[in-house]
Amino acid sequence: MSAKSAVLYRDLHKDPYTIAGASGLYLRLSDGRPIMDGSGGAAVSCIGHGDERVRQVIASQVTQLDYCHSLFFSCDPSENLSRTLIDSTSGNMARVFIVNSGSEAMDAALKLARQYYMELSPPQPQRTRFIARHGSYHGNTLGALGISGHKSRRSIYEPLLSPNVSHVSVCNAYRGPEEQETTEAYVERLARELDREIQRVNPATVCAFVAEPVVGAALGCVPSVPGYFKAMKAICDKYGVLLIFDEVMCGMGRTGTMHAWQQEDVIPDIQTIGKGLGGGYVPIAGLIAGHRVIETLDTGTGQYIHGQTYQAHPMVCAAALEVQRIIEEQDLVNRARDMGRVLETKLKAAFAAHPQVGNIRGRGLFWALEFVKDRETKESFDPALAVAMTIHNEGILQTPGIMLYPGTGSADGRKGDHIIIAPPYTITAEEVEMVVVAAQKAVDSAIKRLLQSRDKDMPRLNTIFPPVPEAPLNRPVLRPS
Incomplete structure (x- = not known):
């Protein structure tokens, strides 16, 4: 348990990263690293961060x-x-x-x-x-x-x-x-x-x-x-x-x-x-x-x-x-619609053939990828692997970093992993491309790591991501050990 903080975090065993500032599409961690806010937190930041008005x-x-x-x-x-x-x-x-x-x-x-x-x-x-x-x-x-x-x-x-x-x-x-x-x-x-x-x-x-x-x-x-x-x-x-x-x-x-x-x-x-x-x-x-x-x-x-x-x-x-x-x-609702079409096109180009992406869905600037073990049967991953959270963590750790919103239970309330991409309505087409490229990197890295370590490292994975299906989901970012 952390001895540094008086905050009752959602996870008592790991402190979340500290955000020192934010501007536009980017969050800035306390160590200075920039993170693209590809999900607007929980689809919240609709006009970007730090608007002076x-x-x-x-x-x-x-x-x-x-x-x-x-x-x-x-x-x-x-x-x-x-x-x-x-x-x-x-x-x-x-x-x-x-x-x-x-x-x-x-x-x-x-x-x-x-x-x-x-x-x-x-x-x-x-x-x-x-x-x-x-x-x-x-x-x-x-x-x-x-x-x-x-x-x-x-x-x-x-x-x-x-x-x-x-x-x-x-x-x-x-x-x-x-x-x-x-x-x-x-x-x-x-x-x-x-x-x-x-x-x-x-x-x-x-x-x-x-x-x-x-x-x-x-x-x-x-x-x-x-x-x-x-x-x-x-x-x-x-x-x-x-x-x-x-x-x-x-x-x-x-x-x-x-x-x-x-x-x-x-x-x-x-x-x-x-x-x-x-x-x-x-x-x-x-x-x-x-x-x-x-x-x-x-x-x-x-x-x-x-x-x-x-x-x-x-x-x-x-x-x-x-x-x-x-x-x-700034006509941002229509912009969300138009940039949403760009995001849809680029997500489908990047992930339509991905063997672990079962579904790409959404509307406007509100899109998600659902991950499956088998595309034909739509079988989900074992919840103990914490696929969505692993992808989220990979996104934070990579360079450039990206915030992707993880979720579970999309198949039956307990099994089923997905990530949400919901950037601000102010996003440009170039920034959409950057978000999708970073998301693709995070997904590929996480899936590869999980599949390679699924058997030999399962005890370690279960320690980092304990399979507690009865607990509230969407835990915060975890610091690497």
Whole structure:
């Protein structure tokens, strides 16, 4: 155990690298080495690091108003940011609730969905259940984790999680369709599954169906097939069930439109947003509520029975508003779409024939590689090998270094390795090439090392990457021994 730090790191046995500074696409380690931030951290840094405009806005806001309690007061940054967000939905959504993290936003969404049914006339207090999808991840608070369907992230906390949640199959074009099943038939099968699950638990008890339009960290940038969300929305409408979209990772321009649902031609009742909202400059996330929900509260109690001490913090809202202004002024959402096409082309050129890359998938500047032991059978590697984390570590250690976001459980919730590439929307075509070349080097080096040492060095590998499938995933960078 480290004797140097008072921080409770995610790994008590290894300290993470220390970042001394950052600018644009690059992080700078304390030893001076530059690291290309090829994943924007966790798909967070949408305008790059160190933007001077955002820094100045933060400093200015602190001198004007540092804090106000939202139960009694409002402020211009909160009002202006919320208006900007509603306008970005073309008026299809109604109100915004600003919090500090995606997990908090999801908890707020669950509460709002429940309250919606209590505000109906007559109220429907029996509506207490939620349906989400296997392999999903919606946050780390007990409420958000309870909705999540990712086995490894849930398992240790299972006894604490709500029993009022069930899960249906995720829409995954790589692993979901049966042999020779058409896209239309696949969508119909998934729609029938949701219909049957709602009937099984009793339609009168279901509050909402929760899904990520493009699945993020848990499965690695998995988009839905055409027509899927329209079919899911039709089932929800059939039973009076709300549709909640979790866009904490895939939203705010990341997939090539400001909101991922704008590519699905489906408007959610409630939406959560996060990472790209503040671009990493401040901790911020939010809930966006649709007209149906807000009108019901408006004609009922006229209150949202939820609140947090730091919601709509003036400095946080001011910073996020400036990030959004930069995105609009520089047309960065369209740039994310265009550079995403460049990234897709280069990833497929580099990895389409790679024997251990089973799938290349994504949308906009949100792409992932899923790794397999056998491309024909889609068999995953043994989790004890920690393939995704090994690739991540190789990326950090090489020159030039690169940050690639690792994930596991993409096959069945425990097995299956992937890395996410999600650079800032400001990236150039030349920088895309650099990211892909560095990623290719990291993948080749890691796979070669793991395959060569799989047998003779397995005890050593298990020491560095202990196979603890019940533990939370995505551990931080590990220093080499």
